[in-house]
Amino acid sequence: MRKPKIQVIHLLIATVVICIGIVASLYYTVITNTKKEIEALNVRYEKASAVASERPKLEKQLAEAKQKFIEMTAKLDVLMKEKMPPISFDDRIAGMMALWKENTQVLGPMIVRWMNRGPLIANGNVSIPAPPVNPNGITYSLLTYNLGSFTVTGDFRSILDHVRDWNNFGRLVRVDGLTLNGQSPNMTGTYTVTMFIIPYGGVGPEIPMAGGGGPGGGGGGGAGYVMEETDKE
Amino acid sequence: MLKINLLPAYVRQKAALKKAIFLCLAVIILVGAGMLYWIITLKNEKDQREKETIAMEEEAKRVEEIRKQLNEELAKIPPVEKKVNFIQGTMDYNLKAPEFYEELARYTYNRVELSSMNISGNRVTMNAHARTLGDFGRYLLNMYNATSIYTNVSVSTIPGWPSATLGTSGPGPLTPGGRDFTGVLPGITNGIDFTVNCTLVKPLPGPPTY
Numbered sequence: 001m002r003k004p005k006i007q008v009i010h011l012l013i014a015t016v017v018i019c020i021g022i023v024a025s026l027y028y029t030v031i032t033n034t035k036k037e038i039e040a041l042n043v044r045y046e047k048a049s050a051v052a053s054e055r056p057k058l059e060k061q062l063a064e065a066k067q068k069f070i071e072m073t074a075k076l077d078v079l080m081k082e083k084m085p086p087i088s089f090d091d092r093i094a095g096m097m098a099l100w101k102e103n104t105q106v107l108g109p110m111i112v113r114w115m116n117r118g119p120l121i122a123n124g125n126v127s128i129p130a131p132p133v134n135p136n137g138i139t140y141s142l143l144t145y146n147l148g149s150f151t152v153t154g155d156f157r158s159i160l161d162h163v164r165d166w167n168n169f170g171r172l173v174r175v176d177g178l179t180l181n182g183q184s185p186n187m188t189g190t191y192t193v194t195m196f197i198i199p200y201g202g203v204g205p206e207i208p209m210a211g212g213g214g215p216g217g218g219g220g221g222g223a224g225y226v227m228e229e230t231d232k233e
Numbered sequence: 234m235l236k237i238n239l240l241p242a243y244v245r246q247k248a249a250l251k252k253a254i255f256l257c258l259a260v261i262i263l264v265g266a267g268m269l270y271w272i273i274t275l276k277n278e279k280d281q282r283e284k285e286t287i288a289m290e291e292e293a294k295r296v297e298e299i300r301k302q303l304n305e306e307l308a309k310i311p312p313v314e315k316k317v318n319f320i321q322g323t324m325d326y327n328l329k330a331p332e333f334y335e336e337l338a339r340y341t342y343n344r345v346e347l348s349s350m351n352i353s354g355n356r357v358t359m360n361a362h363a364r365t366l367g368d369f370g371r372y373l374l375n376m377y378n379a380t381s382i383y384t385n386v387s388v389s390t391i392p393g394w395p396s397a398t399l400g401t402s403g404p405g406p407l408t409p410g411g412r413d414f415t416g417v418l419p420g421i422t423n424g425i426d427f428t429v430n431c432t433l434v435k436p437l438p439g440p441p442t443y
Contacts, residue, residue, distance in 0.1 A: 007246075008253045015257035019264040026268045034275040041282040048286065051293035058299045065306035072313040079320045142443045156338065160331035167324045174323050174440055178330040181349040191330075196323070196443075198316055 080200065083172040088200040092135035092207055095199060099143075102197070103131040107145075107171070114169055115150065120162050124150035136206045143197040147173070150193060155185035163191065172196045315443070322441030329437050340379040342372040355436030357383075357429075364424045366391075376429065385432040391425050 085102045089095035108128045115122040127148060132138060152162055159180065166175050178191040334350065337357070341347060345368055349360045363369035369391070376386045 006250065008249060011250070011253045011257045015260055018261050022261070022265055023268060026272065030272050031268075031275060034272070034279055038275070038279050038282055041279065041286045045282065045286040045289055048289040048293040051296050052289055055292070055296045055299065058296060058303055062299060062303045062306060065303055065310065069306060069310050069313065072310060072317055076313050076317050076320075079317060083320060156334075160334055163331050164328055167327050172320055172323055173327075175327045175330070176440070178334070179349070179351045180334065180347075183346050183348060196319075198320075 080198070083170070084198055084200070085171070086200070087197060089138050090201040090204045092138055092204050095204075096132065096135045096138060099131045099138075099197075103128050107195075110170060111147065115152075120152040120154035120158055122150060122152050124148060134210055136210045138203065141199065141203070143199070145195040145197075147193040147195055149190060151188055151190045153186060153188045156180070156187055157184075159187060159189035163189065166193070172198075319441050319443045326438065326440050333437060336382060340375050340382065342368060342375050344368040345372040352437060355433045357431040357433060359429045359431075360426070361429060362424050362426050366425065369425050369427065376431070380434075382434060383431045384434050387430050389428040391427060 085098070085106065087095055087098040087102060108126055111126045115124065115126075125148060129145060152159055154162070163175055163178055166173050172195065174194045174196070176192045176194065178189060181188050181190070330352065333352065337350065344364060346362045347359050348362060349358075351358045361372070363372060373386075373388060376383065379386075
C-alpha cells in the first residue's frame with residue numbers, strides 16, 4: 001500500500017480556498033448588485049413618500065379653494081345682479097346692442113328719477129355718452145362713464161345720507177370730491193359721479209364684416225365715455 | 234495481551250482522508266447554501282421594496298394630480314375676487330366722505346358756523362364764521378383736541394382793532410361799571426370769518442382700482 005498523495009491538510013486548504021472563492025464571487029457580483037438595487041429603491045421610495053405625505057394637506061387646501069371659489073362666485077352673482085345691467089360681449093353684436101339700449105334708453109332716465117326722488121333739491125345735467133357702433137372695438141372688461149357733476153341742496157345730514165344712498169342705485173357708481181357749501185338747512189353738496197359696467201362673461205371672437213377694431217372705434221368717443229384697457233379677457 | 238499495530242500511519246490515512254473529503258464537501262455545501270440563502274433573502278427584500286416603491290409612486294402620482302387640481306382651482310379665484318373687491322371697494326369708498334364729514338362735525342363747536350368744507354387728499358379746508366372771539370377760541374381748542382383726526386391745524390388771522398370786518402370802528406362806549414371783559418367786545422356786530430386748514434392723520438383712502 002502506498003502513502004496517499006493528497007493529505008488532509010491539502011483538503012483543508014482547498015476547502016478554505018473554495019469557500020473564499022464562493023463567498024467572494026457571490027458577494028461581489030450578486031449580493032453587492034442586489035444591495036445597490038435595494039438602495040436605489042429606497043431612494044425612490046423616500047422621494048415618493050415625501051410627495052405622498054402631502055396628500056392630507058393638499059386635499060384640505062383643495063377643498064378650501066373650491067369652497068372659496070363657490071363663495072366668491074355666489075357673492076359676485078349677487079353683486080352683478082344688483083349693480084350691473086345684463087350685458088355680455090361673448091356675442092359682440094348682442095352685447096353691443098344691449099349697450100345701446102343701456103346708454104340710450106335706460107341709464108339717463110334712471111339717473112333723473114333717482115335724483116328727483118327727493119327730499120333734496122337736485123341740480124345737474126345728466127349726459128350719457130353715445131355707445132360704440134363697432135363691435136370689434138369692444139375689447140375691455142370694464143366700461144367707465146363719467147356722468148359729470150351734481151349738486152344737491154338741503155340740510156347737512158340729508159346731503160350725507162343722499163351721498164351714501166348712491167350705494168342703493170341700480171348701477172355701480174363712485175361718488176368723488178364731495179364739497180359742502182353754505183349753511184344747513186340750505187347747504188349745497190357738490191360731487192362728481194362715475195359709473196362702471198362690468199360685462200358678464202368674456203369677449204367673443206371678432207366680427208369679420210365689421211372691419212378693424214380699436215379702442216372706442218366707431219363713434220364710442222362721446223364725452224365722458226371710457227373703455228378702460230384694464231383687463232383684456 | 235498487548236496489541237501492537239505494526240502497520241504504518243498512512244494506511245489509516247485513506248480512511249481519514251475519505252472522512253476529511255466528506256467533511257470538506259459538507260463545509261463547501263454549507264457555505265454555498267448560506268450564500269444562497271443570503272442571496273434569496275436579499276432578492277425577496279428587493280422584490281418587496283420594489284412593490285412598495287411602485288405603490289408609493291402611484292400614490293405620489295395621485296397627489297400630483299391633486300396638486301394640479303388645486304392650482305387650477307386657485308387660478309380661478311383671482312378674476313372673480315378682483316370683481317368682487319372692486320364692487321365692494323367702490324361702495325365702501327362712497328361711504329368714506331360722509332363718514333368723515335360726520336366725524337368732523339363732532340369736533341365742530343356748535344356756535345361756529347361752517348360755510349364750506351372741502352377735502353382734497355389729506356388736506357381739509359373750511360370757511361367758518363364765529364359770532365364772538367370766545368366762540369372762535371373754543372372752536373380752535375376743539376380742533377386742537379381732535380388729535381385722532383388732525384395732525385396740523387392752522388387758521389387764517391383775525392383782524393386787530395379797529396376793524397371794519399369786526400365792526401369795531403373806534404373806541405366803543407364803556408359799560409357802566411367798567412369794560413366788559415367776558416369776551417364780547419362792545420361794538421362787534423359782524424362776527425369773525427376765518428379759514429381753517431387741517432392736515433388729516435389718516436388721509437381718506439383713494440378709490441379702488443380694477
